[in-house]
Amino acid sequence: MSEKLHLTSFSKDELTDFVKNLGEPKYRAAQIFKGLHERRLRSFEEMTDLPKNLREKLNETATASTLKVESRYVSTDGTRRFLMKTRDNFPVETVFIPTENRDTICFSSQSGCPLKCDFCLTAKLGLLRNLTAGEIVEQIIIVLNDVYGIGAETPHGTNLVGMGAGEPFLNFENLIKALEIMSEEEGLFIVPNRVTVSTAGIVPKIYELAKLEKRPHLAISLSAPNNQLRDKLMPINKRWNIEELLEAAKEFEKSLRKNERFTFEYVLLGGVNDTDEQARQLANLLNRYELNRVKINLIPHNSAEPLEYHPSSWEQIERFKDILETKGISAFVRRPRGRDIYAACGQLAAKK
Numbered sequence: 001m002s003e004k005l006h007l008t009s010f011s012k013d014e015l016t017d018f019v020k021n022l023g024e025p026k027y028r029a030a031q032i033f034k035g036l037h038e039r040r041l042r043s044f045e046e047m048t049d050l051p052k053n054l055r056e057k058l059n060e061t062a063t064a065s066t067l068k069v070e071s072r073y074v075s076t077d078g079t080r081r082f083l084m085k086t087r088d089n090f091p092v093e094t095v096f097i098p099t100e101n102r103d104t105i106c107f108s109s110q111s112g113c114p115l116k117c118d119f120c121l122t123a124k125l126g127l128l129r130n131l132t133a134g135e136i137v138e139q140i141i142i143v144l145n146d147v148y149g150i151g152a153e154t155p156h157g158t159n160l161v162g163m164g165a166g167e168p169f170l171n172f173e174n175l176i177k178a179l180e181i182m183s184e185e186e187g188l189f190i191v192p193n194r195v196t197v198s199t200a201g202i203v204p205k206i207y208e209l210a211k212l213e214k215r216p217h218l219a220i221s222l223s224a225p226n227n228q229l230r231d232k233l234m235p236i237n238k239r240w241n242i243e244e245l246l247e248a249a250k251e252f253e254k255s256l257r258k259n260e261r262f263t264f265e266y267v268l269l270g271g272v273n274d275t276d277e278q279a280r281q282l283a284n285l286l287n288r289y290e291l292n293r294v295k296i297n298l299i300p301h302n303s304a305e306p307l308e309y310h311p312s313s314w315e316q317i318e319r320f321k322d323i324l325e326t327k328g329i330s331a332f333v334r335r336p337r338g339r340d341i342y343a344a345c346g347q348l349a350a351k352k
């Protein structure tokens with residue numbers, strides 16, 4: 001028997017066609033969409049507003065959910081990490097990060113990752129496979145249900161960051177489709193303005209993203225101030241180097257909306273890319289490209305075996321930040337969250 005269709009992957013229009021093919025009226029598609037996304041139901045049985053025979057018909061060919069939560073860890077700082085499995089048994093990791101004003105969910109776009117960033121544990125897995133749009137959406141549904149209860153409203157909205165496992169721009173089509181589905185008012189209603197997607201530097205997709213009418217915010221992982229070091233830390237740099245990346249960033253800057261900025265992320269590795277000289281190099285580099293609407297997030301490296309890197313001292317992190325700011329670059333230090341449960345940046349690798 002062929003695999004059941006995963007209706008969480010369907011746009012509203014696709015769902016309407018699907019329902020029509022079943023010989024059902026169009027409004028059933030709206031009910032199912034609402035059941036899946038607004039009410040966050042994980043099975044057709046729970047959609048009691050649908051007649052029983054339709055629920056049975058749906059169950060024959062389709063499914064409402066595919067991801068299974070295998071384990072769930074809660075950090076002392078409230079961060080929650082979810083280790084899930086796809087129906088073909090590939091690992092998916094998602095992290096919930098509570099903050100005072102707004103909660104954030106960090107989702108994965110791939111199972112594993114094909115890029116070989118030297119400081120990242122996910123890289124050790126290699127690429128297992130791209131996640132479908134439905135699998136991306138389902139991660140958010142599962143986390144929201146876990147934190148707030150099935151279908152319950154989120155108290156102060158939710159931000160999404162595409163910074164979990166995988167390189168989102170190598171799964172661009174599914175990513176954009178998932179964001180469209182999640183932005184629907186009769187669904188999760190998480191608009192692109194509340195989403196940030198991070199790339200290791202897939203340059204053509206930065207240009208493509210800039211052209212989209214409804215697009216998420218962009219973060220670019222830079223992590224080195226020159227090509228020599230970046231080649232080593234992020235081998236994708238050998239395909240598109242820093243100059244090509246910053247040209248693309250410059251072009252992206254033109255697409256920014258009012259009050260919007262984009263972000264460079266810089267993972268600070270003790271003694272490797274965190275010296276005063278490297279901070280000056282980084283500032284000069286960005287100033288040379290006259291990137292005015294950019295900020296830098298400094299991310300202290302999260303140690304995890306078998307990686308050999310170690311975090312910078314807090315004193316050096318502050319110095320690095322000060323040097324950037326003296327040269328006119330706004331810089332922020334991202335406080336690590338969920339380190340004790342392997343939920344922090346660069347630590348996602350299906351570890352239990």
Ligand code: SF4
Pocket residue numbers: 113114115116117120121122123164165166167200346
């Ligand atoms: S840092 Fe991101 S892009 Fe690089 S290997 Fe890890 S998951 Fe992939």
